[in-house]
Amino acid sequence: MPVYTVHAPPTVNRQPDIAPDRFVFVRDGFYVWAFVLGPLWLLYRRLWLALLGYIALVIALTVVLGAAHSGAGARFAVLLLLATLLGLEAASLRRWTLARRKWRQLDVVIADDTEAAERRFFDRWTRAQPVTAGYQPPVDRGEPPPVRRIPMPSSSLNTDIVGSFPRPGSSR
Template structure:
């Protein structure tokens, strides 16, 4: 089972606009951040974290010097820091989301991201319906909340994003 932290944009935008910008951040170890940390930081648009990462790793030769034994120690320290970064990369991404104005909206879990998104949006949309003021009509494009537990789309079903078209 995969667990995601879910972040929702702040603001008074419509439910549809907020739903389109909701971010799912996987909890736990990031393999991509282990093998290509600079590209991962660039892809996630985490500029402050990128600057900090570069400052730390570019300062290692200055700290340990040019002695061959110290270079070996610097390599081990670099490997350890990269491993720690891979374990904490998704936590840093959540922190960056909050810094950008997103707010924590909850936890979603499932066998994969599709199932986690389906479960989250089923709960989230029903919560949005309850928050709507009495007397205001539901938007014409509002999604209907299914009364059954979410399932994976069958083969041949047309799927847009994570949701089957029905």
């Protein structure tokens, strides 16, 4: 099962209110899109320093491999290893960037997918939150209240059908 870390944005002006809709769930594991489209994935996730490091590393490897007169197969293998490394460490790069931006790691959740991770986290998180003053949970009273029966006066309007449709079972 995948492991998710939950990160909360930094509080502005020391406000205790945390906006749960801004929480970020980062899945630990291999990121296929970071492997296939590394620089574009880094741009999409706004990992600027990681993108600069990736570009610098690719340029340095290209210069070193060119100076060593390596063949195209060796260059391909080295860049494939670099892409694999990026796919494996994409979650760590994302967590590192969130930590640099002063996001707090709140919890670690194990779940099948992001939706299940969110449910598990928010179930635990809401149980741990203090109850605000004046709030009382609803009381279960068992049954719904009784319904008042108001007798209707008997008339021909209540028993006969008005219009072109006769009563069922009557003669035509």
